[in-house]
Each structure stands twice: as C-alpha cells, then as structure tokens.
Amino acid sequence: MPLAVSTARVEITPQPGQPMAGYGTWDGPREATGTASPLWARAVCLWDDGYPNVIVSVDILGVGAQLNAGVRAALGGEVPDTDLMLLASHTHNGPALPDGLHPYISYNLTDTTVIDAYGVWQRDTVVQLVRDVLAGDRTPVTLDYRVASQSWSRNRAGLSYRETAVPVLTARGTDGDPVAVLYSYGCHPVAAGQQDEWYADYPGVASAVIEDAYPGAKALFIPGPAGDQNPPGPFSWSQAETLGQQLGNAVTAAAATPGRWISGPFRNSYREITLPLDITTTPSNMAAVRSLYVARQTAPGLYPWYARHGEVMVDQIDQGTYKTSIRVASQVWKLSGSPTLQIAMVGGELVSGYAVYFRNRYGGANGLIIGGYANGCTCYLPSNELLPPIKTGGSYEGGWKTDHPGIAGESMTVYGQIAHCKAGSAGTEAALISALNTQLA
Incomplete structure (x- = not known):
C-alpha cells in the first residue's frame, strides 16, 4: 500500500517563573529562571493508503489523564483513538502540569492557577498541532527499520536488566533521504539533573543531532521502558549533552542506509x-490505614512530600474519594x-x-x-x-x-x-x- 509522511512541530517552552516538573520539592515549587533549550511538541503522521497514524511527542514529564482525554475528545471526529499516540519525552526540566504528579504533594503548590492555564494552553496547542500535521504536505515515502545500540543505561533498581536497544524507524523520500526518523531508548531523561532552566535533556539533544544530520527531516523520540533505567552520573548539563550526542550519532548512523522494509x-x-492497587477496603483496615497516614505527617526522617501525601490521603479516606x-x-x-x-x-x-x-x-x-x-x-x-x-x-x-x-x-x-x-x-x-x-x- 502507498505510504506517505507529514510532519509538524510547535514550541511549547513556558515563560520563566513558571513551576518546573520533577519528583518532589522540599518547601515549594522549583521555578524556571530561563531556557537552556527550547521545549517542543513534535508530530509525525504516517499515512497508510490515505489513512492517518499520528504520533505526537511532547517535551514534558508526562502526558496526564486530562491532557490525554482533552486532546482525544477534541479530535474524535478527525483521527480515531486507535490511530493517535500521545507520548511524553519525560524530561524533568519541563513544566509542572495540573495532573499526573499531584501538584500539592509533589511541589507544595496550593495555587494551581498558572499550571492550570498552561495545561489548557498545552491541550489546545497539541490539538492544533495534530490538525496541522493532518493538513500538512504529504511526502511519499518508504519505511525501513534497524536496531542500533547504546550501553550507558543502567538498572537503578538493582535488577539485571539493562536497556541497550535503540530502535530506529526511518521514513525515506523517493530520493532515499530521511524525511522522518522515529527512534527509541529506555533510559530516564535525567542526565542534566534538576536545573533551573527549561531543558529537554538527552532526547532533545539527540533529536537536534539527527535533524542537523538530515536537513528537513524531523526526529521524534519514543520513550522506552525507562522506569528502572538511569543514565550514568554525575548528572550535569555536559552529561546530558554528551549522552544525547552519542544517541543522536547512533541513530544518524542507523538511518544512513536502509534497514529491513516495513509497509502497510x-x-x-x-x-x-x-x-489493582494493594488495598483492603474493610472499615477496620481503612481505619488502620488512616492512622498510618496521620502518623506519616509528623514522622521524622521522611521527605516533606510524605507529610503532604499523608494529609491528602487522610482527606480522601474521610471523604471516601480514594x-x-x-x-x-x-x-x-x-x-x-x-x-x-x-x-x-x-x-x-x-x-x-x-x-x-x-x-x-x-x-x-x-x-x-x-x-x-x-x-x-x-x-x-x-x-x-x-x-x-x-x-x-x-x-x-x-x-x-x-x-x-x-x-x-x-x-x-x-x-x-x-x-x-x-x-x-x-x-x-x-x-x-x-x-x-x-x-x-
């Protein structure tokens, strides 16, 4: 079946001063002082005999339930749920969002006005990005696939599994040059550490390397099984740049010549x-659980978000909303x-x-x-x-x-x-x- 590709991207970098994402803060949100590299939302549509298959990758910590539901509701008549894939690059130096991580527990945010407004803007921006890629120029392509490798991811949970595979799916125009490169790796994008500037971490660096190597092509990162995989430390700006350059070079080399053919x-x-969560909802057990969460609020030696979590859990138990x-x-x-x-x-x-x-x-x-x-x-x-x-x-x-x-x-x-x-x-x-x-x- 004939295949074609259309691509689009839009910058989503927030203004300085907005709360940043990450996993838990002590007393209040970490706020961005500037931009180290732009944050992007990228879209690639693989047209299969005229039918769209859209992948969107956004430089944020996670696609929350609100963003996922809102984008799908807005686009329900334009692209089916089956054919729309919404991904987050999982950078930890992107914006805090209204859902996913709990804003109060994680960041001690009691006023969510700013992140709520950004969440609405981001939803509308992603919806328009999908519409733009659907309406964009379609380039006839062939698809081919290779698996490159990287060896720097490590298992931080102490298990034996270590991610090395770098899948590379390349869409080539009739001249053989890449039009779009979809690539993946299973490693947490935390190589830069928690900074005070917007930054897409190693996937952002890798995508820029690929796009520089193939002018006019778009590179889109597909996050792999990274839950227990970390880059080597120490985390820093230079470490993220080094690892991103290495990954980008590996993908660029893999895309240089066609792999095995893929089609519709x-x-x-x-x-x-x-x-299921491991919770027993009998009245006696929930009373015991409530007592434990009350104790957590004043327990010594715990991160402060444990106390905030305990506070929220007690409220949910009392309200019956857990x-x-x-x-x-x-x-x-x-x-x-x-x-x-x-x-x-x-x-x-x-x-x-x-x-x-x-x-x-x-x-x-x-x-x-x-x-x-x-x-x-x-x-x-x-x-x-x-x-x-x-x-x-x-x-x-x-x-x-x-x-x-x-x-x-x-x-x-x-x-x-x-x-x-x-x-x-x-x-x-x-x-x-x-x-x-x-x-x-």
Missing part, C-alpha cells in the same frame, strides 16, 4: 485497562513487514522487566518497540519482582517503603496514590501482561 497496512488497537485501582492506556500498532514490526506503548512508567518478557515473546527488538509514558501517566508500572514479598527493603519503582509497607511509599506518594500496585497472580503484572498479550497476538 497498519493494524492498530487502543484500550484502557484497570490495574481509588483502589488505576486506569492505564494500552496501545499497539502493527506494521506489516517480514517479520511484522509492532509498537506497544502503555500509560505509565514501564520498568524494563516487561520489555524483556515481551521481546522474548514477540521477536526481540527486531520485532517489537515497547515503552511507556504514553496516553496518560498515572504511576510506575512495577513487575512482581519489585513488590513484596519477592522484593524486600522497599522499592522506589515499586512504590513502597519499609516504614509502613502496606501503604503507598516512594514513587506512589508523588503520584498521589493510596497504595502500591498489587503483586501476585491477580495483580498489576498479570493484568498488564494479559492485556498486552491480547493486543500483540
């Missing part, structure tokens, strides 16, 4: 799945080829153990691009090996702490959840694997 038709699916599960988007695109190439993206901070499992089942990195931070981001998505009873000693990615292992801790505090994910055969891992297996089969 596309077969896409999108669903939202329910994943949630016992999370909703996560699960999206799969199947592209024809020999073998088929599948792109599987989920709405959370996917840890690398899932990538190992699914690559083993579906052709390795040659047959599967997999990642997270897509279509809403509600929390980390830990595997059983990061949850009790398999894991001991607490786990940031697992969302629990040894002071009170039966309630939320670590990453689940800044995400504003009441409990960590449920382990075992009826837990988060089983539900996520079942859902994705159904879509990938």
Whole structure:
C-alpha cells in the first residue's frame, strides 16, 4: 500500500517563573529562571493508503489523564483513538502540569492557577498541532527499520536488566533521504539533573543531532521502558549533552542506509485497562490505614512530600474519594513487514522487566518497540519482582517503603496514590501482561 509522511512541530517552552516538573520539592515549587533549550511538541503522521497514524511527542514529564482525554475528545471526529499516540519525552526540566504528579504533594503548590492555564494552553496547542500535521504536505515515502545500540543505561533498581536497544524507524523520500526518523531508548531523561532552566535533556539533544544530520527531516523520540533505567552520573548539563550526542550519532548512523522494509497496512488497537492497587477496603483496615497516614505527617526522617501525601490521603479516606485501582492506556500498532514490526506503548512508567518478557515473546527488538509514558501517566508500572514479598527493603519503582509497607511509599506518594500496585497472580503484572498479550497476538 502507498505510504506517505507529514510532519509538524510547535514550541511549547513556558515563560520563566513558571513551576518546573520533577519528583518532589522540599518547601515549594522549583521555578524556571530561563531556557537552556527550547521545549517542543513534535508530530509525525504516517499515512497508510490515505489513512492517518499520528504520533505526537511532547517535551514534558508526562502526558496526564486530562491532557490525554482533552486532546482525544477534541479530535474524535478527525483521527480515531486507535490511530493517535500521545507520548511524553519525560524530561524533568519541563513544566509542572495540573495532573499526573499531584501538584500539592509533589511541589507544595496550593495555587494551581498558572499550571492550570498552561495545561489548557498545552491541550489546545497539541490539538492544533495534530490538525496541522493532518493538513500538512504529504511526502511519499518508504519505511525501513534497524536496531542500533547504546550501553550507558543502567538498572537503578538493582535488577539485571539493562536497556541497550535503540530502535530506529526511518521514513525515506523517493530520493532515499530521511524525511522522518522515529527512534527509541529506555533510559530516564535525567542526565542534566534538576536545573533551573527549561531543558529537554538527552532526547532533545539527540533529536537536534539527527535533524542537523538530515536537513528537513524531523526526529521524534519514543520513550522506552525507562522506569528502572538511569543514565550514568554525575548528572550535569555536559552529561546530558554528551549522552544525547552519542544517541543522536547512533541513530544518524542507523538511518544512513536502509534497514529491513516495513509497509502497510497498519493494524492498530487502543484500550484502557484497570490495574489493582494493594488495598483492603474493610472499615477496620481503612481505619488502620488512616492512622498510618496521620502518623506519616509528623514522622521524622521522611521527605516533606510524605507529610503532604499523608494529609491528602487522610482527606480522601474521610471523604471516601480514594481509588483502589488505576486506569492505564494500552496501545499497539502493527506494521506489516517480514517479520511484522509492532509498537506497544502503555500509560505509565514501564520498568524494563516487561520489555524483556515481551521481546522474548514477540521477536526481540527486531520485532517489537515497547515503552511507556504514553496516553496518560498515572504511576510506575512495577513487575512482581519489585513488590513484596519477592522484593524486600522497599522499592522506589515499586512504590513502597519499609516504614509502613502496606501503604503507598516512594514513587506512589508523588503520584498521589493510596497504595502500591498489587503483586501476585491477580495483580498489576498479570493484568498488564494479559492485556498486552491480547493486543500483540
């Protein structure tokens, strides 16, 4: 089937003075003093026999549920949910947003007027970006695929998994030159550390390197299974520039000559799945949970967002508004080829153990691009090996702490959840694997 590509991008850099994203602040929000590099929203539309398949990547910490729902509601008559993929680059030096991380718990923000207004502007900007790419010039292309590699990502959770695969999907014009380059890597974009200027971290550097190498082409970063993967330290501006340059060079080299051919038709699916939290809602247990969260508010030696989290949880328990599960988007695109190439993206901070499992089942990195931070981001998505009873000693990615292992801790505090994910055969891992297996089969 004939393939074509249209591309668009728009700058989304906020003004200085706005609160910045990141994971927890002590007394108040970290505010930007300037711009180290612009933040962008990029869109690539892969036209398959006239039908659009749109990928949007935004230089923000995470696509929140409000942004995901708002963009999809506005575009419902223009591009189906199955054919629209919304990604966040997960930079930690982007803007704080109204949802995703809890603004009060994470940043001690009691007045959200500024970030609420930016959230509305960003939603409208992304909607217009999608409309622009749908209306843009369509360049006839061929698609080809290679897997490059990088070796600097490390597993910060102490597991054996280490991301090395760098999938590269290249759209070439009739002259053979790249028109669009879609690439992925599973590593947290925190190489710069927490700075006081807007900055897209290593993915922003890599995209600029690729676009400089192929003038007129657009580079779009697909976040891989980065939940438990970190770059090497020490984190600094120079480290982010170095790692971004290395990744950009690897992708540029991979895109220099065609890989294996990929074609239409596309077969896409999108669903939202329910994943259970480890919470027992009997009155006696909820009274005990409430007592623990009261104690957390004055417990010594904890980060201050633990106290704010405890305050919010007590209020939710008293009001009966706490949630016992999370909703996560699960999206799969199947592209024809020999073998088929599948792109599987989920709405959370996917840890690398899932990538190992699914690559083993579906052709390795040659047959599967997999990642997270897509279509809403509600929390980390830990595997059983990061949850009790398999894991001991607490786990940031697992969302629990040894002071009170039966309630939320670590990453689940800044995400504003009441409990960590449920382990075992009826837990988060089983539900996520079942859902994705159904879509990938």
